[in-house]
Amino acid sequence: MVVGKILKQHNIETNHIELGEVELTNVIDPEQLQTIKEELEEVGFELIDDKRNKIIEQIKTLIIQLVHEENGVLKMNLSDFLSEKTKLDYKYISNLFSEMEGQTIEKYFIQQKIEKVKELMVYDELSLSEIAFQLNYSSVAHLSSQFKKVTGLTPSIFKQLNKYTRKAIDKI
Structure with missing residues (x-):
């Protein structure tokens, strides 16, 4: 719910969100990705892209x-x-x-x-x-x-x- 809320605040559409995984509808730019990463870290989540x-x-x-x-x-x-x-x-x-x-x-x-x-x-x-x-x-x-x-x-x-x-x- 927290991840979904953060993505929604930035008008990022998702196909689905479940434990440990988010599938985005569209590709987002690196600057927006960095913002999302920082906001997720603030609430105890980590963006994993490796x-x-x-x-x-x-x-x-x-x-x-x-x-x-x-x-x-x-x-x-x-x-x-x-x-x-x-x-x-x-x-x-x-x-x-x-x-x-x-x-x-x-x-x-x-x-x-x-x-x-x-x-x-x-x-x-x-x-x-x-x-x-x-x-x-x-x-x-x-x-x-x-x-x-x-x-x-x-x-x-x-x-x-x-x-x-x-x-x-x-x-x-």
């Missing part, structure tokens, strides 16, 4: 959507999913991602899943086994192991610490 950076952002966006909007449920393995969506060879995007991000795609995917686990634990509406099922873990033990590896805490310790750091709305 092909390699676009690919990395596309991969991140796909993983974030998969984990946070589709609950991590894949009907195929991650490499096939990303290759299909990007229309690029997985070995190429995997090497590019590792080179530019300093971590593997799989590690990034796991970190996103763990962040989703934390979010669901904070909401305290689902049990750990329900969270494991929802995020397509093979077992609670697998989720717990991955959680500890990424955060340094077991899920139960994380939940205990979280109880002491948050206050209920009616207690504020």
